[in-house]
Amino acid sequence: MRLLALLFLIPGLSMAQEAPRAVPVDPNLQRDVGQDWFQHGRNVYESAKRTNGPTQFELYVRAAEIFSRYITEYPRHQNAEAAWWYLGQSYRAIGRPEDAKRCFHSLLNRFGKGRYAAAAAYSLAADHYNNRQYALAATLFEKLAAIATKSSDRQRGQFYAAQSYEMMRQDRQAIAYYRKLLDDPDPNNGYRSKAEVALGTLYAKSGKLEEALQLLGKVAVSHSTPEIRGKAALEAGAVAxxxxxxxLSDKYFNLILRTPGMEDYRPDAQIALMAARFDQKRYRDVVTIFSQSTTPSTGEREARRLMLGARSYMMLDRNADAMPLFRAIERLELPDSNYAFDASYFRLLCFYRIEGRHVLDQVDGFLQIYRKKHPRDAKIHTALLMKAETLFAEDKPAEAADVYRDIDSTLLSEKNRRGMLYQRGRCLAEAKDPEGAIKSLTDFINKYPTDERVPLARATRATAYATTGQSGLAIADFQQIIETTKDDTLLTLAYLESADISKQANDLDGMINYYLAFLKEVPDPDEDAVAKASYWAGWAMVKKNRGDEALPYLERARELSPKYYDKHAGLLLCLVHLSMKKPSELIAELEVAITKGYALNLPEQLIRWAADQAFNRKEFLNAARFYDLIADDENPELAPKEIWRFLGKARNESNDPTGALAAIEHALDQESDAAWQADCLNDKGRALYKLKRYDEAMKAVEEGLALRPEGRIGASLHMLRGEIYEAQGNLKEAIRSFVLPVQLMADSDQVVKPRALKMLIAALQKDGQSDAALRYQQELDRKYPGWEE
Incomplete structure (x- = not known):
């Protein structure tokens, strides 16, 4: 790379004007303090320039202080523009380049044009150019060309703007500036021939060979310096x-060989024929010429010759033949030479092609030697790509991701860039770097929209969007897949992930629609995916109070994947049946829940409702099982007394008198109402009666009757007492006990009174009182025809 000299002054621009002489001053004139400060600063600055040693540094420091104060106090003074320039130069002289640049930027921004602005633009541009910051350099060289007051400065800006763009491989912009130099009518344009050679070279590079040859040939026979003519002739020979x-090619090469001053190009002319054949992609001819050469060149020329031969072997896919030639270049050249760098890279590429994955050590060795010196070279980034792809292929995404992050895709070839953007995106996604994955995959999708891998890239990017909370963008990518792909796997992913994203965003309608679309549109879906879609569609429908629609989906999920959805679908089915007030279905589901061990996950209100419904339907065994889910014998106070009361009744009715006694005791412990206490004592007596513990049963009945209960409770106690007497063989007392509810209960009672009549009739018959039994039987038939308990 050609470096531009950082001069204190732009050529042709003299800042060191003679200091003004002292002249008498009219005391009536107002003193210009700003001018005094500026002149004082210039005097110190000029003294520093004329001084050597430590004093010089101190003077520049002093000058910087004066100019800085001047600019602060007199920012609009007539010498402010010059002061910024001198301040920047002073900073540069004392080793403060960033402050110097700040001054030059301020000068440009505040004043825009003029000789100081031009000098500032050139100084900043040259800095960037020498630091290979070609984009920044190009902008400032353009600025120089635009504001220059001298044609030579304008031409300089145009030429180096073109050079900067050329270094960035932005040939279109470079060509535009070279054309401006060629169109410049200035007869003293010192950059015209250089521009013609550069433009001709670019034309040749882009395939415009006729235009290139016209420009290069013109310079080759011009009155330019032998150096420029020699370069033009060499390029012209290659183009021809x-x-x-x-x-014509030989003509130009011979011109170089016989013209004094072109000696530096003569070895190149001898090799040019190989290069020309190489450019024509006539690689077999290059190999032939290379093989016929009996007198090798020396140094860089020999490296060039070997490089042409080796690369031709590579192009012919003879990588094994190319590798020793690249090794020879590495031995011939110093490690920091471009030829050694190129040879090492191409040898690595040959190795990669031959050995495939076994390349990590080779890449690391190459990077260790050359990366620091060539951080922005395409070869470095291509080598990194080889390493990243190898690591990713070895299922080491985290390590591969670290390497991918170091790759600048703009430095890769078009072919490599395409694959790298895609692979890097996938790798970063696997390495838990969704932001990096999104950026890489977006570049890939935008630049290569027709690539067959775009659907996969969209799927990966959508997942990364979802991970970073960008649900709208994720949905958009998945929707694009849904609309364009016919791949069942991708369709499944797109539908299910879109549904999941909708769920996270609480968009239940969208969630339902995506799951139902999946169930409808994917022709042969995986059963697990169907089960998932069915369950979650049902889940969302329940949330949206669309329980009747949810039922078939929940049942299908449980059927297809009981391992995952038995419990969760069952719980939802219970809730749906409750909301729809379907006792039969709810009782059946609750039985399943108990059997499979997840009933305790249901809300207590649901269990209570199901228990009550089972009790009312006389399904006492189920009622007992359901109430038992709510009741806790170890902590009876936690359950309402009604639960214990009905649990006791249900257990009694389902032939579990022992269990009934425990529940009834808990109910009695909590009950304070006399009527309900009597009811509990009746249930207690019934349980004891079933256990044939007649004395205890009678005691419970007497305690209940002592509370003077009325209605059915009192009647039931009398009837139970009669049953106990009857069981003890005391029919007389049993009959008296049965008669009381018959006499006391109104005929409108359809439960207790007919039952009491039935018991009374049986006791009378057993006691031999047939006539009385017949009378009561006639009463039963008349008042309660067809009655059955």
Missing amino acids: ARLGDTE
């Missing part, structure tokens, strides 16, 4: 060879 004009 590419055009197939061997005679």
